[in-house]
Amino acid sequence: MKKHSVCLIFAGLLFLLLIPAVAFAGGQKDKGPEKEVELTFPTFWVGQDSKSAPIQTLVDRFNEENAGKIRVVIEPNPDTDGYRSKINSGLAAGVVPDIFVFNPDPTTFGYYESDLLMDFTDDLTGDWAKSFADGYIQASTMNGVVKSIPFEIGVTPIWYNEDLFKKAGINGFPKTFDEFWAAADKLKAAGIVPTSQMTGGANAWTSMLWYSHILASLGGPTVWERPLTDPIYVKAAEILLKLYTDGNTTKDAVGGDAGVAGGHYMAGNTAIFINGPWYIGRIKGDAPAVHAATRLAYAPAVSGGKYGAMIGFQLSNLAAGNTDDPVKRAAVIKFMKFLTDPENVSMISQASGAMFALKYEMGEDVDPLLKQFIEISSQASFSVPHFQSQYRIEVVQELGQAIGAMVLGKATPEEFVQMLIDVNQ
Amino acid sequence: MRRYNSFRSISTGTLKWLFLGFFFLYTLLPFLWLILSSFKTNYEFTTAPFSFPETWQFENYVKAIRISGLPRLFVNSLIVSVGSTALNLFVSSLGAFVFARERFRFQNLLLNIIIAGVLIPIIGLMVPYFKIITTLRLYDTKLGLIVTYAAINLPISVFLLYGFMKRIPRELEEAAVIDGCSFRQRYSRVIIPLSRMGLVTAGIFVFLYSWNDFIYALLLTSSVKARTLQLGIRFFVSQFFTDYTAMFAAIVITILPSIIIYIIFHDKIIHGLTSGSVKE
Amino acid sequence: MDHYKSRKWIVVFLLPLVIMFFLFFILPLGFVFIVSLTKWGGFGKMEFVFLDNYRYLFQNGTFRIAIRNNFIWAFSLGFVQITLATVVAMILSRKPLMWKFLRTIYFLPNVISQVAIAMMWIAIYNAEYGALNRLLELAGLSRFATNWLGTIETALPAVILQQVLYIGYFMIIILAGRMTVPDSLYEAADLDGASVLQQELYITIPMLKDILITSMTLAMAFGLRHFESTFLMTAGGPANSTQVMGIMLYNNLHSLTYGRANAIGSILIILGFFVIVLIRRVFGSSSFTTEIRQ
Numbered sequence: 001m002k003k004h005s006v007c008l009i010f011a012g013l014l015f016l017l018l019i020p021a022v023a024f025a026g027g028q029k030d031k032g033p034e035k036e037v038e039l040t041f042p043t044f045w046v047g048q049d050s051k052s053a054p055i056q057t058l059v060d061r062f063n064e065e066n067a068g069k070i071r072v073v074i075e076p077n078p079d080t081d082g083y084r085s086k087i088n089s090g091l092a093a094g095v096v097p098d099i100f101v102f103n104p105d106p107t108t109f110g111y112y113e114s115d116l117l118m119d120f121t122d123d124l125t126g127d128w129a130k131s132f133a134d135g136y137i138q139a140s141t142m143n144g145v146v147k148s149i150p151f152e153i154g155v156t157p158i159w160y161n162e163d164l165f166k167k168a169g170i171n172g173f174p175k176t177f178d179e180f181w182a183a184a185d186k187l188k189a190a191g192i193v194p195t196s197q198m199t200g201g202a203n204a205w206t207s208m209l210w211y212s213h214i215l216a217s218l219g220g221p222t223v224w225e226r227p228l229t230d231p232i233y234v235k236a237a238e239i240l241l242k243l244y245t246d247g248n249t250t251k252d253a254v255g256g257d258a259g260v261a262g263g264h265y266m267a268g269n270t271a272i273f274i275n276g277p278w279y280i281g282r283i284k285g286d287a288p289a290v291h292a293a294t295r296l297a298y299a300p301a302v303s304g305g306k307y308g309a310m311i312g313f314q315l316s317n318l319a320a321g322n323t324d325d326p327v328k329r330a331a332v333i334k335f336m337k338f339l340t341d342p343e344n345v346s347m348i349s350q351a352s353g354a355m356f357a358l359k360y361e362m363g364e365d366v367d368p369l370l371k372q373f374i375e376i377s378s379q380a381s382f383s384v385p386h387f388q389s390q391y392r393i394e395v396v397q398e399l400g401q402a403i404g405a406m407v408l409g410k411a412t413p414e415e416f417v418q419m420l421i422d423v424n425q
Numbered sequence: 426m427r428r429y430n431s432f433r434s435i436s437t438g439t440l441k442w443l444f445l446g447f448f449f450l451y452t453l454l455p456f457l458w459l460i461l462s463s464f465k466t467n468y469e470f471t472t473a474p475f476s477f478p479e480t481w482q483f484e485n486y487v488k489a490i491r492i493s494g495l496p497r498l499f500v501n502s503l504i505v506s507v508g509s510t511a512l513n514l515f516v517s518s519l520g521a522f523v524f525a526r527e528r529f530r531f532q533n534l535l536l537n538i539i540i541a542g543v544l545i546p547i548i549g550l551m552v553p554y555f556k557i558i559t560t561l562r563l564y565d566t567k568l569g570l571i572v573t574y575a576a577i578n579l580p581i582s583v584f585l586l587y588g589f590m591k592r593i594p595r596e597l598e599e600a601a602v603i604d605g606c607s608f609r610q611r612y613s614r615v616i617i618p619l620s621r622m623g624l625v626t627a628g629i630f631v632f633l634y635s636w637n638d639f640i641y642a643l644l645l646t647s648s649v650k651a652r653t654l655q656l657g658i659r660f661f662v663s664q665f666f667t668d669y670t671a672m673f674a675a676i677v678i679t680i681l682p683s684i685i686i687y688i689i690f691h692d693k694i695i696h697g698l699t700s701g702s703v704k705e
Numbered sequence: 706m707d708h709y710k711s712r713k714w715i716v717v718f719l720l721p722l723v724i725m726f727f728l729f730f731i732l733p734l735g736f737v738f739i740v741s742l743t744k745w746g747g748f749g750k751m752e753f754v755f756l757d758n759y760r761y762l763f764q765n766g767t768f769r770i771a772i773r774n775n776f777i778w779a780f781s782l783g784f785v786q787i788t789l790a791t792v793v794a795m796i797l798s799r800k801p802l803m804w805k806f807l808r809t810i811y812f813l814p815n816v817i818s819q820v821a822i823a824m825m826w827i828a829i830y831n832a833e834y835g836a837l838n839r840l841l842e843l844a845g846l847s848r849f850a851t852n853w854l855g856t857i858e859t860a861l862p863a864v865i866l867q868q869v870l871y872i873g874y875f876m877i878i879i880l881a882g883r884m885t886v887p888d889s890l891y892e893a894a895d896l897d898g899a900s901v902l903q904q905e906l907y908i909t910i911p912m913l914k915d916i917l918i919t920s921m922t923l924a925m926a927f928g929l930r931h932f933e934s935t936f937l938m939t940a941g942g943p944a945n946s947t948q949v950m951g952i953m954l955y956n957n958l959h960s961l962t963y964g965r966a967n968a969i970g971s972i973l974i975i976l977g978f979f980v981i982v983l984i985r986r987v988f989g990s991s992s993f994t995t996e997i998r999q
Binding site for chain 3: 081084085088091092094107110111113114116199200201202250251252253254255256257260264269392393394397400401402404405407408410411
Binding site: 040042044046047048049050052075076077078079080082083085086089090092093095258259260262263266267275276278279282286287 | 466467468471472492493551552555556559639640643644647648656659660661662663664665666667668669671
């Protein structure tokens, strides 16, 4: 017994001390120069994500074409929030994956300040640059350098349920807010809640998009050049407040998340909704009748404001870890060019309903709703990104709280804007 | 049974059963709801969360098994949870023993510092833990998770074991010393058997933590060779849409074995305890 | 016993614990404290700003709400939940019908993922199709129906209440402690004519003092670092009324304001340390802060 316990303790200590040693031995496999380059690609386009299958297909094809030279390994990282935490923690600890994805916003563009990201400035010229739709490379440029490649984009027009509109006796989507309130009254008279709203989730998504639309009408193409102190933010907040009151949205909107906002629209409880093309697959599967009845529209114009704005933004940019190894660098560029190849992008788009920052052709058998998306965004009189892409995450996180405060009577529209200003430092 | 009869007044009995019944329903509710929801479509789930499924969606279970590769992850979870529990109990019981049964300088200070570890918001340590694990070259290994989970739970285990070990009467140990027990034997022959209840309690919590943790499993692993069940479950959470019903099916699949393990583990040890020489 | 030998063994026994604790707590905490004095976005320059982050937080209304809420959480868990758990453990320790089965069921919520439980409560509290409002309606109390998680007055109580009633975790600890109290004590009291209530009050509680204080301290610590169910159910809303330090810390990590995030972490630890010491002073002076009975 005596020996036994002594042994146990020493075994334990040895174990603790051996951990680094054993692990070192395991991790130190040197890769010869002639060996194939392995690129790790952690991504959240896995599992149930609609882009999961097409991305996997493309990676497999790329690996096949470059057998013996390059191999891209997908590291599945479900849960976008967790993925972001992981990338952030890695970057802070100085570890960057070979290839990764991030949501471009003022916070993540902070990545550019480090030397950890690969610089694509000199590569994104000539034919490759020309294959991108206008403006996106520029939007991914900070201080003259491009350290990420524009990839998936989102457009979020207003969705409305035409069947419910007809039931309430409304023809077409209102073009001004005066008409809009009249239409809302008709909907309510028919027992239909006009809009889906939400203050929950990480970013109050649906309401954040409403706010963006209203601001776009008020501020025009250069809306985001205006600081938060500009009166349009208060004016837009007043309209947003009205969307929340007088039964213009559901009772669970304050505190509700994307499930609440989308659920009510799919159930036919609400007539108006906002989301991007990625939602098409979901609604088609879950509520085919609502899918068939859905039409897209521009947001109504605020009196004195502009009509025909589209909210369009970069959703995911591709990035890579910096490397001194020219072979590896070339491999990364090759893969990036492959992923952004117009034909490949078209394939992903058709398979998933996603849209991309590239010039590409769509096939014939496109979902009718996706076709509407493409049409309405190409005919927009101007397009601006959403609120979320313009402000640091602190502000976006506060937005839902501030809407809640305003709707619950704890803040006036002026104080609502002040709450945003306070966190925007 | 004797004691049960000693509840003399009927009102006490009724009150007792009301109490037990309330908590029974309250704690069973999420489980039933989870099972019910796992057979629904997502549409039903969001629009009628408390109704019975219109048609029972067994395919959620098919999806759960197919998409997330649960069996492999299950084995990993088991290895990681058992490993971290064992490592944690070993390290914390040695320490708790010394704290509870010995006297030395800075004892209270050291103990207070370790116990204060229960306060630490573990999510705040993502960056340092990532750094430590990659420096130790334990990234993407089961061992990395085992060590991390064992370490994270040290304060709570030391705290619990200390509480249990301190309650053991001095006389028992003194008798052992008179019988010629050495320092190590006091640990292995007297204190450890007498604090089995504490070990089980602490062990359950370490096991559950390791079993349920998501964020460090995600942070510290990148491939199926080291990943745990929680990551499999999150495969239903994608950027714009969470497939809750299939996720719930995956959760149901994963909790059934853990409940069975819990029952066996708990009863075996408790049985061992009551039949052992402890009480007499 | 040889004194020197025993001293050597104390060191050997403590060594694994101290090594692991140093690596996974002291070292990271050093990092936390240092970063809390800087302005740092995760990479690039770390700008030393001394106490600016702390100053910012204490001037921030939301952070003050968060601290208040954390204390409400700590007291709700430390007193209400522990009291309920103790009562249930006492009842179960007398082995009523199906006590093992009940013990397992009570523990069940701890095995189920928090995500699922939070989803259920979101659905129960929902204003449009929620079960709670429907129950009130059936009882003729529909005037009390509200958007439970979306109203400033009800959101915090709603989130706390659902959590406080999941007593399984602490019930298991207390029950385990209760099972180690010798039966003979109760038998003797029974013979003396003590009622069950008296037995529990005068035997169980003093015998379990250490375990109860341990549980209470743990529960309060959990309350102070509370994060998950609030994050899942309200994300701190509406209007920051359910905000807690853990969520603010997480949000700051997410927005790459690491200086602020780590300042929150530091404040949480310091506050908690005082709370722990206070509890032990008030309730457990004999067992913890003074020397061990020899």
